[in-house]
Each structure stands twice: as structure tokens, then as C-alpha cells.
Amino acid sequence: MQTNIPNTPDQRWILILDKFLGDFGIELPEFPSVLDIGCGNNATWNYLALVGYLGRKSLGVPRYTGIDISEGAFAKAKEALKGLAHFVSCDARQLERHVEGPFYLIFCQHPPLTISRDGPKVWKAIFEQVAGLLDPQGCMILTSFWLNDHIPAQVSVKKAGLDILHSGKNPFPGRIFDRSEDGEELQYDKYILLARRARS
Numbered sequence: 001m002q003t004n005i006p007n008t009p010d011q012r013w014i015l016i017l018d019k020f021l022g023d024f025g026i027e028l029p030e031f032p033s034v035l036d037i038g039c040g041n042n043a044t045w046n047y048l049a050l051v052g053y054l055g056r057k058s059l060g061v062p063r064y065t066g067i068d069i070s071e072g073a074f075a076k077a078k079e080a081l082k083g084l085a086h087f088v089s090c091d092a093r094q095l096e097r098h099v100e101g102p103f104y105l106i107f108c109q110h111p112p113l114t115i116s117r118d119g120p121k122v123w124k125a126i127f128e129q130v131a132g133l134l135d136p137q138g139c140m141i142l143t144s145f146w147l148n149d150h151i152p153a154q155v156s157v158k159k160a161g162l163d164i165l166h167s168g169k170n171p172f173p174g175r176i177f178d179r180s181e182d183g184e185e186l187q188y189d190k191y192i193l194l195a196r197r198a199r200s
């Protein structure tokens with residue numbers, strides 16, 4: 001049973017940012033650059049969460065870029081955040097051609113690792129781009145609906161050369177929306193992983 005978890009995604013994400021950035025001593029600068037990979041229309045909630053989190057710390061507003069391979073996937077968010085956020089439609093395997101780092105925070109919420117056989121390879125290539133775009137003081141936060149996505153995501157993140165700071169169940173998940181054939185409940189942000197650039 002979930003108790004005391006706010007039911008809007010932005011409020012829930014403020015708790016996630018507070019806990020995990022706090023636990024790992026990740027301090028964001030004023031007006032931090034934030035990249036959201038495969039953002040879809042959830043970009044709106046993520047932007048609101050960042051505004052809430054940064055506002056409480058007097059760090060201004062995010063310089064937010066949402067990326068998705070499908071322009072239609074973020075159309076509503078782009079309209080809602082007109083003049084506030086920047087959106088790019090591209091294959092995130094070519095991120096470095098489309099955006100300029102460094103980014104202090106990179107969101108990767110629900111990357112679809114199991115949607116095709118190539119999923120783990122595709123996302124490993126994306127995480128390699130992340131490794132080049134992350135500020136050394138920043139981190140990537142990745143979440144998954146279920147273990148079938150989370151475990152391969154974790155393997156791909158590792159293979160891409162990022163250091164995993166944390167991987168496990170998220171204490172602030174969203175709603176359950178489905179059940180897999182083998183009985184696992186699918187839930188928004190059920191698992192969470194934090195990674196940063198490898199220290200040389």
C-alpha cells in the first residue's frame with residue numbers, strides 16, 4: 001500500500017529529487033541545464049518538479065531541454081511550456097550533434113529497453129552520449145516501470161562506462177497501471193537508478 005505519496009507526478013518528483021540528490025550530495029548550480037531523454041509529454045510534469053525543487057533552494061529555474069525521437073510525443077508539452085523549455089526531436093543516439101552540454105541533471109524516465117531485441121544496444125549507445133554530456137558534478141536519474149526494463153537498463157548504463165551510484169526500488173513510485181504476464185505490477189517510476197560520469 002502507498003501512503004503519504006503525493007498523487008501529482010511533479011510533487012512526487014520533488015520528493016525523489018530531494019531524497020536522491022541529497023543522499024548522494026549532488027548540488028545543482030543556479031539555473032542548471034537539464035536534459036530529459038525520451039521525454040514525451042511527461043516533460044510538463046518534470047519541468048514543474050524542477051521548478052518546485054529549485055525554487056525551494058533559491059536556484060532559479062531550469063534550463064530544460066526535452067528530447068524525443070518522435071516530435072508528436074512531446075507536442076502537448078511543447079505547447080504548454082512555450083517560451084520556458086526547449087524541445088528537440090532527434091534520435092538520442094546522436095545527441096551530441098543536437099545539444100550542447102554539460103548538463104547537471106539528465107532524466108531518462110521509462111526508457112523502453114524491452115520493446116525490441118535491439119533495445120539494450122540502442123540505449124547503451126544513448127548512455128554513451130550521456131557520459132559525454134554529463135557535468136562531472138551532475139548525474140543521470142533513470143526510472144523504469146518494471147524489472148524487465150530496469151535490469152537491462154542497468155547493464156547498458158554500466159557497459160556505457162557510467163558509474164552507478166544507486167539502483168533499486170523507488171520509495172516514491174506513481175500509480176500501478178498494468179500487470180505483466182508473469183504477474184509483475186507495472187508502475188510509474190517503480191525502479192530508480194542514479195549514475196554519474198566515471199571518475200578517472
Ligand SMILES: C[S@@+](CC[C@H](N)C(=O)[O-])C[C@H]1O[C@@H](n2cnc3c(N)ncnc32)[C@H](O)[C@@H]1O
Binds near residue numbers: 040067
Ligand atoms: C515509454 S515512453 C516514456 C516517455 C516519458 N519519458 C514518460 O516517462 O512518460 C519512451 C519514450 O522514448 C522515446 N524514444 C524511444 N527511442 C528513442 C530514441 N532512440 N531517441 C529518443 N527518444 C526515444 C519514445 O518516443 C517515447 O516517447
